[in-house]
Amino acid sequence: MREKVLAILKGVKGDVDYEKATKLIDDGILDSFDIISIVSDLNDEFDIDIMPDELEPENFNTLDAIVALVQSLQ
Amino acid sequence: MSIVSLKFVAFAAILVAAYFLAPKRWQWKILLAASAVFYALNGIQSILFIAITIATQYCLGLALEKKNEAMAAEIEEKKPDARQKKEIRSRYSSSKKKYVVISLAVNFGLFLFLKYFDKAIGKANAWFGLGLKPLGILVPLGLSYYTFKAVGYVIDVYRGRIHAQKNIGKLALFVSYFPALVQGPIDRYEDVTGELFAEHEFDYRRFCFGMQRMLWGYMKKMIVAERAAVIIDMVQTGFAAQGYEGFTIFVAMALTWVRTYADFSGGMDIVIGFSEIFGIPMTENFRQPFFSKSMSEFWQRWHITLGAWMRTYVFYPLSLSSAFNKFGKACRKKIGDKYGKVIAPTIASFITFFLVGMWHGIGRAYLPNSLYNAALVASATLLEDVYANIKKRLHLRENSKAYRVFQSVRTFFLLIGSNCLILTKTPDMVGLIKAMFQRWNPWVFFDRSLYSLGLDQRNFFLLLWGIVIILFVDVLHERGIRIREAIARQNIIVRWAIYYGALFALIIFGMYGPDYDASSFVYEHF
Numbered sequence: 001m002r003e004k005v006l007a008i009l010k011g012v013k014g015d016v017d018y019e020k021a022t023k024l025i026d027d028g029i030l031d032s033f034d035i036i037s038i039v040s041d042l043n044d045e046f047d048i049d050i051m052p053d054e055l056e057p058e059n060f061n062t063l064d065a066i067v068a069l070v071q072s073l074q
Numbered sequence: 075m076s077i078v079s080l081k082f083v084a085f086a087a088i089l090v091a092a093y094f095l096a097p098k099r100w101q102w103k104i105l106l107a108a109s110a111v112f113y114a115l116n117g118i119q120s121i122l123f124i125a126i127t128i129a130t131q132y133c134l135g136l137a138l139e140k141k142n143e144a145m146a147a148e149i150e151e152k153k154p155d156a157r158q159k160k161e162i163r164s165r166y167s168s169s170k171k172k173y174v175v176i177s178l179a180v181n182f183g184l185f186l187f188l189k190y191f192d193k194a195i196g197k198a199n200a201w202f203g204l205g206l207k208p209l210g211i212l213v214p215l216g217l218s219y220y221t222f223k224a225v226g227y228v229i230d231v232y233r234g235r236i237h238a239q240k241n242i243g244k245l246a247l248f249v250s251y252f253p254a255l256v257q258g259p260i261d262r263y264e265d266v267t268g269e270l271f272a273e274h275e276f277d278y279r280r281f282c283f284g285m286q287r288m289l290w291g292y293m294k295k296m297i298v299a300e301r302a303a304v305i306i307d308m309v310q311t312g313f314a315a316q317g318y319e320g321f322t323i324f325v326a327m328a329l330t331w332v333r334t335y336a337d338f339s340g341g342m343d344i345v346i347g348f349s350e351i352f353g354i355p356m357t358e359n360f361r362q363p364f365f366s367k368s369m370s371e372f373w374q375r376w377h378i379t380l381g382a383w384m385r386t387y388v389f390y391p392l393s394l395s396s397a398f399n400k401f402g403k404a405c406r407k408k409i410g411d412k413y414g415k416v417i418a419p420t421i422a423s424f425i426t427f428f429l430v431g432m433w434h435g436i437g438r439a440y441l442p443n444s445l446y447n448a449a450l451v452a453s454a455t456l457l458e459d460v461y462a463n464i465k466k467r468l469h470l471r472e473n474s475k476a477y478r479v480f481q482s483v484r485t486f487f488l489l490i491g492s493n494c495l496i497l498t499k500t501p502d503m504v505g506l507i508k509a510m511f512q513r514w515n516p517w518v519f520f521d522r523s524l525y526s527l528g529l530d531q532r533n534f535f536l537l538l539w540g541i542v543i544i545l546f547v548d549v550l551h552e553r554g555i556r557i558r559e560a561i562a563r564q565n566i567i568v569r570w571a572i573y574y575g576a577l578f579a580l581i582i583f584g585m586y587g588p589d590y591d592a593s594s595f596v597y598e599h600f
Contacts, residue, residue: 033419033451037419
């Protein structure tokens with residue numbers, strides 16, 4: 001699943017080292033448009049419903065956090 | 075009471091003494107009392123309105139908390155699987171939603187009423203000759219800041235992100251904490267309340283840091299912003315009579331952003347520094363905005379707390395709503411993934427920018443301005459390929475310093491464009507913008523005519539030096555250098571030389587005095 005999430009992230013914004021980045025949101029690497037694209041891709045790929053209240057920096061700052069969010073919703 | 079006044083300095087000194095001399099368990103109550111006094115001094119009738127907001131949000135918060143507890147108990151008891159859990163959640167959330175609707179209706183109803191009722195009556199009278207009497211409403215201090223904070227609080231309880239505050243006094247302090255009432259920041263409950271209600275020892279280092287930051291804020295406001303304001307006013311009010319054209323007007327336009335930044339971020343430095351003395355960190359509102367590479371980045375660095383509020387409570391919920399979701403999917407199907415997926419968020423972003431515009435004030439200029447901003451933000455994604463192509467053809471290296479500078483300057487020009495749009499709300503100002511474009515007169519930079527715009531040569535250079543210093547400090551911050559810590563590492567002589575230098579600069583070059591009325595902050599009126 002981690003690979004699938006990574007592929008989605010790369011698809012939305014390619015030139016980022018997602019394995020190393022720890023502040024994807026806090027450092028403004030991903031903007032709100034990117035987040036919406038990522039969320040809609042994640043929703044389709046994993047058949048989940050990410051809610052607005054889950055769109056908080058702590059859920060999107062790292063690849064691990066995003067994976068954990070997806071897992072918690074499955 | 076303006077925070078740029080000796081009265082405020084005295085008020086602040088008494089408060090700091092009271093806060094640290096009183097028993098620690100009184101500390102938050104002292105801040106609440108000080109906020110009430112500060113508020114009363116700025117218009118005692120306004121206390122009624124902020125009290126309505128506090129009482130409403132207090133009750134709604136508790137009601138939502140009860141529902142959250144019931145939901146948690148049901149989940150605990152039934153041990154449901156993921157699908158059942160979702161079903162329980164959605165059942166509760168539809169019954170919880172009505173509290174959020176009440177919160178929005180009461181608070182934004184009050185907000186619109188207080189801000190626009192008298193204006194609407196004035197308009198109705200002008201259009202239809204009705205002769206209605208306006209109510210003479212005095213817009214409460216910090217109305218839009220505390221309203222947004224309070225509304226965010228209830229939504230966060232609704233989402234189960236925070237627990238409702240059971241002590242109404244503490245909630246009242248969160249909503250009315252006076253340093254944030256002048257012009258924000260729009261703090262989020264979870265970010266500040268830990269320290270706001272905590273007990274604090276006096277800390278000399280924190281005290282020095284807070285004082286330094288306040289001093290820096292006063293310097294930005296009184297040395298730079300007030301001087302820039304002189305030129306802006308002179309050009310805007312006198313351009314027709316004085317025949318200002320071309321670059322003279324352009325200088326005033328560019329200074330408008332300089333002034334707003336020095337004024338707004340200076341005000342933030344004052345209140346955040348002041349709050350730091352108590353040990354209560356407030357949310358930062360600026361992150362070197364003029365180094366933004368794009369408009370989208372600018373809105374993440376300028377008035378950060380308003381942007382974050384809009385993103386969290388408007389843009390995301392709207393973009394993820396089922397209507398937008400369906401629309402987005404249809405777009406992707408029709409015109410392909412790449413462009414299709416940008417259309418729905420673009421519309422959501424337009425609506426968000428429009429609300430940001432309304433937050434500033436209702437006027438016809440805000441519709442084109444929100445379109446302008448949303449279009450610029452969306453164009454970065456939509457025209458990605460085109461830009462990449464241009465860069466390739468021109469052999470531009472994205473990581474080169476020159477290109478980064480070009481991007482920042484480009485953003486600044488786009489901001490001036492946005493300024494022009496806002497100014498067109500007054501018919502006179504259309505003339506101003508025309509006059510700016512109809513003449514090419516670069517010689518104004520050399521023939522001393524810029525010294526005739528209200529600031530003589532000495533004052534004009536002071537303004538320029540002020541701008542250079544602000545930029546220099548921003549460069550240091552951008553490179554991650556912590557200036558106050560660097561100062562703290564110096565020996566005592568250097569340290570005090572810096573303090574005295576700053577203080578004397580403020581006393582000598584600050585614009586104030588018995589016959590000078592320091593203008594209020596630009597963002598105080600929102």
